[in-house]
Amino acid sequence: MYSQGLIGADGRTTESEEFLARFQARIDAEEKIEPNDAMPEGYRRTLVRQIGQHAHSEIVGMLPEGNWITRAPSLRRKAALLAKVQDEGGHGLYLYCAAETLGVSREEMTEELLSGKAKYSSIFNYPTLSWADMGIIGWLVDGAAIMNQIPLCRCSYGPYARAMIRVCKEESFHQRQGYELCMSLAFGTPEQKAMVQDALNRWWWPSIMMFGPHDADSQNSDQSMAWKIKRFSNDELRQKFIDATVPQAEYLGLTLPDPDLKWNEAKGGYDHGPIDWSEFWRVVKGQGPMARDRIKARKKAWDEGAWVREAALAHAEKRQARKMAAE
Amino acid sequence: MAVWEALLELADDHLVLGHRLSEWCGHAPMLEEDLALPNMALDLIGSARTLYDLAGTLEGKGRDEDALAYFRGERDYRNCLLVERPNEDFAHTVLRQLYFAAFMKPYWDRAMTSTNAVVQGVAGKAGKEMAYHIRHAGEWVIRLGDGTEESARRMADAVEALSIYVDELFDSSDAAQDAEKAGVLPVRAEMREAFDAVIADVFSQALLTQPDVAYGQRGGRTGQHGEGLGHLLAEMQSLHRAHPGATW
Numbered sequence: 162m163y164s165q166g167l168i169g170a171d172g173r174t175t176e177s178e179e180f181l182a183r184f185q186a187r188i189d190a191e192e193k194i195e196p197n198d199a200m201p202e203g204y205r206r207t208l209v210r211q212i213g214q215h216a217h218s219e220i221v222g223m224l225p226e227g228n229w230i231t232r233a234p235s236l237r238r239k240a241a242l243l244a245k246v247q248d249e250g251g252h253g254l255y256l257y258c259a260a261e262t263l264g265v266s267r268e269e270m271t272e273e274l275l276s277g278k279a280k281y282s283s284i285f286n287y288p289t290l291s292w293a294d295m296g297i298i299g300w301l302v303d304g305a306a307i308m309n310q311i312p313l314c315r316c317s318y319g320p321y322a323r324a325m326i327r328v329c330k331e332e333s334f335h336q337r338q339g340y341e342l343c344m345s346l347a348f349g350t351p352e353q354k355a356m357v358q359d360a361l362n363r364w365w366w367p368s369i370m371m372f373g374p375h376d377a378d379s380q381n382s383d384q385s386m387a388w389k390i391k392r393f394s395n396d397e398l399r400q401k402f403i404d405a406t407v408p409q410a411e412y413l414g415l416t417l418p419d420p421d422l423k424w425n426e427a428k429g430g431y432d433h434g435p436i437d438w439s440e441f442w443r444v445v446k447g448q449g450p451m452a453r454d455r456i457k458a459r460k461k462a463w464d465e466g467a468w469v470r471e472a473a474l475a476h477a478e479k480r481q482a483r484k485m486a487a488e
Numbered sequence: 489m490a491v492w493e494a495l496l497e498l499a500d501d502h503l504v505l506g507h508r509l510s511e512w513c514g515h516a517p518m519l520e521e522d523l524a525l526p527n528m529a530l531d532l533i534g535s536a537r538t539l540y541d542l543a544g545t546l547e548g549k550g551r552d553e554d555a556l557a558y559f560r561g562e563r564d565y566r567n568c569l570l571v572e573r574p575n576e577d578f579a580h581t582v583l584r585q586l587y588f589a590a591f592m593k594p595y596w597d598r599a600m601t602s603t604n605a606v607v608q609g610v611a612g613k614a615g616k617e618m619a620y621h622i623r624h625a626g627e628w629v630i631r632l633g634d635g636t637e638e639s640a641r642r643m644a645d646a647v648e649a650l651s652i653y654v655d656e657l658f659d660s661s662d663a664a665q666d667a668e669k670a671g672v673l674p675v676r677a678e679m680r681e682a683f684d685a686v687i688a689d690v691f692s693q694a695l696l697t698q699p700d701v702a703y704g705q706r707g708g709r710t711g712q713h714g715e716g717l718g719h720l721l722a723e724m725q726s727l728h729r730a731h732p733g734a735t736w
Contacts, residue, residue, distance in 0.1 A: 223522065227514035231507065234728040235554045235736040236537050239510070240530055246513050247526040254519050267519075292727055292736075350734050458515065466517020468642070469578045472635025479634060 176201050188389050193319035196262035204388055205263055208318050210279075211390065212260040217274045217281035219253035221455050225289040226298060234292060241338060242295060248331045255327070259320040275460050277447070284367050286449025293346050293353075293360035299339015301361075301368040301406065307332050308402045309372070312392035340409065347413040354414075361410070362418045369433070370441045372399035404430045492546035493566070494667035495607075496556065497709055499539035500567035503557055504717070505588060506532030507724060508575055517578055524624060528585065531617040535610055542606045558728040562718040566661075568708040570653035572717045579642040582628040583650050586690060589621035591657045594682035598674035607672055626690040633694025640695070647696055655704030657683075664709075 176184075184201060187194065194200055226246050233239035257267040273279035284302055289295070310332065313325040346357035373379060373395040385391035393401075403422075410417050421434030443449075509529035516522040540553035551559075571588060575581045596615035602608050632639040660668060660676045667673040691698055707713065728736075 220519070223514035230510050230513055231723050232727050234558075234731070234734075236503075236533060236540070236557055238736055240533050240537070243510055243513060243526045243530055243533070247523055247530070250514075250519060250522045250526075254523065257519070345736055349736075350731065352731060353734055462515040462517070466578070468636065468638050469517035469632070472632050472639030475639075476631040476635040 185387070188317050188387070191389075192317075193322065194317050195319045203384075204390075207385065207388070207390060208321065209260055209263050209265050212256055212263075212321055213265070213270045213273070214280050214282070216253045216256035216260060216270065217279055218285065219249045219256060220274070221281045221285045221459060223249050223253075224455055224458055225285055225287070225451070226295060228289045229292060229295050232292070233295075238295075238342070245299070245335055245338065248335065252328045252331070255324045256321075259318075259324045262320045271463065275456065275463060277456065280445075282371065283441075283444040283449055283452075284371055285455060286444055286452040287363070287367055288451050290363070291356050291360055293343070293357040294364070296339050296342030296346060296357060297360040297364045299335045299337075300343050300409070301339075301364055302371070303332050303335045303339060304406065305368050305371045305402050307336060308398045308405075315389070315392065317389040343413055343415075347415060357413070358415055361415050365418050366437065366440070367444075369399055369403065370436060370444075372396070372402065374438065374441075400430050403433055407431055490546070490663065491667045491670055491672050492543045493663035494661070494673055495539050495543040495546065497566040497568075497661065497664060498673070499536045499543055499556070500565050501571050501588075502532040502536035502539065504565070504567045504720065505571035505584075506530070506536060507720060508571065508573075509581070509585070511575055512581065521578075525581075528617075528621055528624070531614070531621070535614045535617075538606065538610050542604070554728065558725045562713050562721055563711040565711065565713065565717060565721065566709055567713075567717075568653070568656045569705055569714060570650065570657065572708070572714060572720065573650060573653065574716050576646070576649070577642060578628070579632050579639070579646040580649065582625045582632070583643070583646040585621055585625035586629055586687070587650060587654055587657070589618045589625060590683045590686040591679050593618035593622055593686075594679045595674055595676070598678070601671075602673065603671035622686060626686070629690050629696070630694040633691075633696045643694065643696060648699060651699050651701050652703070652705045655701065656706045656708060659706060659709065661709040 180199070181201060184199070184204070194204075223246050226242065226249070230239065230242050230246065233242050257270060260270060261267060270279065274281065289298070307329060310325055310329050314322055314329055316322040316325065343357050346353040348354075376382070376394045376396045379395055382391065382394065386394075407417065407422065419434045421432065423432055424430075425432045444452075506529045509525050509532065512521070512525040513529070514522060516525055536557075537553050540556045544551040544553065544556055570584060573580070573584055593615060596611040596618060599607050599611035600615070602611065629643065632643040634640070658677050658680055664673060664676060668675045687698065
């Protein structure tokens with residue numbers, strides 16, 4: 162899952178006006194841009210950054226949920242959670258492949274993640290403190306991601322758009338699975354219900370922050386819209402998410418932790434209370450409670466796996482040499 | 489001894505090994521293995537669930553898969569010692585998987601003619617999965633054995649550490665013998681030839697030598713486990729046990 166609403170397009174470019182106009186005409190005609198097509202450097206850089214961040218988010222996102230695999234409270238839930246986390250890894254894999262079509266390698270992107278140069282969705286810098294977090298992440302975090310990602314299935318860059326079709330199908334399944342997990346707790350024992358209410362209290366605000374700053378404070382969004390990398394504004398998507406989620410919470414008998422949340426008949430949607438943007442920026446800038454631990458865990462896996470990757474390469478070279486010698 | 493207890497041994501093997509593999513999820517040496525290891529874990533946990541369900545039904549005391557998995561302590565677990573061995577490093581993990589799959593592949597092939605329809609069903613699915621596990625784990629044993637100096641050393645260490653747990657795979661407990669006589673499960677000792685052939689083939693390509701095992705460690709089938717299993721179960725069962733009677 163991934164959604165930050167922070168990626169502005171990189172409009173810097175050295176191409177001629179005529180080239181840019183021809184490119185824009187293809188975009189406006191809803192043609193897909195493919196890897197070997199000519200494209201502005203800014204378009205390429207924006208996509209590399211966005212797809213890379215998206216892929217990193219999937220990979221780092223395996224950690225908070227992976228935290229509960231070994232403690233899942235039933236074998237059915239254990240299998241479902243394992244499969245879900247595996248799906249996230251799969252999303253990471255084909256997103257890295259989509260980014261590679263733009264001329265950047267997975268190794269380079271991984272180095273950028275581990276060095277802190279590349280970002281990932283800051284939602285994963287919150288800790289998963291109870292089993293209910295597994296349900297809430299599916300319901301809210303994956304739910305918010307889907308709002309952002311459905312439009313990406315129509316993104317102008319072909320490989321990204323096609324990857325997103327499968328990602329969205331799986332995320333949609335995760336969301337329903339997460340909601341079903343929340344149902345089992347909300348309709349369970351009083352302790353289970355308290356557990357899911359607590360998780361909702363902790364994840365609600367970070368989830369609606371996932372759509373990024375308000376439109377008025379969102380920089381460089383216009384270029385992404387013009388290039389059809391982005392199709393809806395942060396606030397539009399956030400509103401859709403809140404409107405869809407409030408009745409779902411009501412069905413569960415849970416309270417959203419926002420006293421100002423109320424239906425606005427005139428706009429046909431819910432109004433919500435003020436978002437604590439100081440927390441948002443703090444977490445985005447690397448001060449999230451789990452930020453250091455997440456990168457440390459990824460770095461540990463990467464460093465401790467180095468000898469395995471080196472051995473695989475060495476073996477492949479030996480095989481190749483033996484094959485050449487035999488021919 | 490009853491047939492259901494033999495099924496419990498088999499189910500415990502699969503759950504404990506599946507759990508060990510699941511510990512890797514998100515921490516593997518490369519993304520491909522972050523997908524492959526949970527995949528194999530899912531195969532094993534899937535088989536465990538059906539086997540627990542059948543064991544519980546045959547026992548006839550109303551225990552379902554979760555009652556059997558979450559409400560037995562380490563003295564009551566009946567898995568063999570090999571599957572509970574800690575992950576240590578990737579070399580240990582892939583060798584443990586190869587040993588287990590090389591045993592289970594012929595086992596499930598023979599279980600296709602079980603007198604029990606559920607066992608037949610599991611065998612049909614699990615046999616194919618074990619063929620894949622042999623291929624995947626075996627390829628890694630070969631890569632690591634014939635890779636770099638470091639990987640060869642680590643692979644040899646894994647062989648040294650895990651080979652003492654192999655013989656136990658071929659022992660039939662009293663419960664297993666009863667299940668074998670009833671035609672429900674295959675005779676464990678009969679897997680030796682097929683197992684040895686797979687291991688000899690992989691080890692020769694991996695430039696590994698099979699050590700002479702002076703004394704094979706045994707005890708899992710009678711609840712005499714290593715110290716690691718208790719920690720594994722403490723973690724696995726903690727949440728379930730904190731909420732007795734809850735539905736998840």
